[in-house]
Amino acid sequence: MLDGLTALLRGLGKQVNDRLWRLGFASRFFLMTLFYSGTALRRFFLTIREIYFTGVLSLVIIMVSGLFVGMVLGMQGYDTLQRYGSSEALGVLVALSLVRELGPVVAALLFASRAGSAITAEIGLMKATEQLSAMEMMAVNPIARVVAPRFWAGVISMPILAALFSAMGVFGGYLVGVRLIGVDEGSFWSQMQASVDFGEDIMNGVIKSFVFGVIVSWIAVFEGYDAEPTAEGVSGATTRTVVTSSLAILAADFILTAFMFRGA
Amino acid sequence: MNRLTLDLWVGLFVAIGLASLLFLALKVGNLSSAGIGEAYRLEAKFDNIGGLKVRAPIKSAGVVVGRVTEIRFDPENYVAVVGMQVDGRYKFPRDTFATILTSGLLGEQYVGFEVGGDPEMFKAGDVIKKTQSAVVLEKLISQFMFSKAADGGESGKATDGGEGK
Numbered sequence: 337m338l339d340g341l342t343a344l345l346r347g348l349g350k351q352v353n354d355r356l357w358r359l360g361f362a363s364r365f366f367l368m369t370l371f372y373s374g375t376a377l378r379r380f381f382l383t384i385r386e387i388y389f390t391g392v393l394s395l396v397i398i399m400v401s402g403l404f405v406g407m408v409l410g411m412q413g414y415d416t417l418q419r420y421g422s423s424e425a426l427g428v429l430v431a432l433s434l435v436r437e438l439g440p441v442v443a444a445l446l447f448a449s450r451a452g453s454a455i456t457a458e459i460g461l462m463k464a465t466e467q468l469s470a471m472e473m474m475a476v477n478p479i480a481r482v483v484a485p486r487f488w489a490g491v492i493s494m495p496i497l498a499a500l501f502s503a504m505g506v507f508g509g510y511l512v513g514v515r516l517i518g519v520d521e522g523s524f525w526s527q528m529q530a531s532v533d534f535g536e537d538i539m540n541g542v543i544k545s546f547v548f549g550v551i552v553s554w555i556a557v558f559e560g561y562d563a564e565p566t567a568e569g570v571s572g573a574t575t576r577t578v579v580t581s582s583l584a585i586l587a588a589d590f591i592l593t594a595f596m597f598r599g600a
Numbered sequence: 601m602n603r604l605t606l607d608l609w610v611g612l613f614v615a616i617g618l619a620s621l622l623f624l625a626l627k628v629g630n631l632s633s634a635g636i637g638e639a640y641r642l643e644a645k646f647d648n649i650g651g652l653k654v655r656a657p658i659k660s661a662g663v664v665v666g667r668v669t670e671i672r673f674d675p676e677n678y679v680a681v682v683g684m685q686v687d688g689r690y691k692f693p694r695d696t697f698a699t700i701l702t703s704g705l706l707g708e709q710y711v712g713f714e715v716g717g718d719p720e721m722f723k724a725g726d727v728i729k730k731t732q733s734a735v736v737l738e739k740l741i742s743q744f745m746f747s748k749a750a751d752g753g754e755s756g757k758a759t760d761g762g763e764g765k
Contacts, residue, residue, distance in 0.1 A: 381603065384606060384610050385606060386605060387613065388601075388606050388609055388610055388613075391610070391613050392609045392612075392613045394611060395613065403655055431628045434625060435628065435629075493613075495617070496614060496616070496617025496618075496620075497615065497617070499620045499624060499755070500616060500619045500620045501619055502620070502624055502628075503620035503621075503623045503624055503628075504620075506624070506628055507624075507625075525627070528628055529628070529629065529630050530630065532628050532629045532630060533629065533630055533655075534625050534629040534630060537629065538621075538625060538628070538629050542621070548667075571693045598721050
């Protein structure tokens, strides 16, 4: 009886300790990445190559999803607003929800599954095939050469992708709202411009997407670097990247929103 | 993939990102109309501001000439003090009347300036003396009800008196 209880408690303690240890390792790894970023930023071509793989190749998925999200917002928003006779406010609804929330959050979720998983798999496979160890043997720091460029590429790409997502979404809302349903074009844009503030709404969205970029890239490079050097290890790490970064994005979004839009 | 192609693609990517940010700023946001370059501050005291919010527009003849930047309560006189930034291009006479109005039946509230004829103009930091509070719908309805009731009572009394005679 007592033995069973002790074993239970020990199991619980092990779980907590393991998590804490991993979090500590991840934080130290984050600091190491920042510390060794000199190479990635000085030899900027390394980072540009990664921006191509993480950012440019995500363009299509981001643009198409943004367009569809905007079009759905246009339809749903119109359906609700016209009950209150204020369908001209459709532009405000589409723009504010995209710029403040949906743009940064959905773009970050897509980015985590499109680019984050690829980064983890790549670094994990490099580790499994002992390329990272080989680099260390040649006195090349793998964090400076492999990890930091990917991290910075993610951080740079994320705000760009989120801004593009919002812009495409607004365009999608315009297509459905104005072109298809027939909301007045003038009031669609003018009400939007009257209620969307550059500093309050758009810049806060950019700040959000920057924070999400740091979170997703950090989790992706860490999971890759920490992956067990086996086939299962890499696949598990890839899954963990997507799950952890999606949860982290949503949690961070709540915290950021609570600070930014308290409704002063 | 060679370096030049890579640079081209990444350059294109960053350019698209900047273009969409510009689109958001100019077409979606208010950066194009936020051109209140030099603004000066005015204050006005209202008995009741109704639903006026910070950042509400200030309009004169229907044109936006400034924004409400601050709303606070004056604990000595028990009135609301509204701080406003008015576009420096526009000067208003010292007897300008500040009213809290509503755009449309249920729209947002704004401060309306009705211009007077004083030759002297407001300077930065001045307080607008002539103000009119927001119309509170409940007060309006209750006034209407009371006046109705008063009318009904008087006519009732009149008929009573008539019968008494």
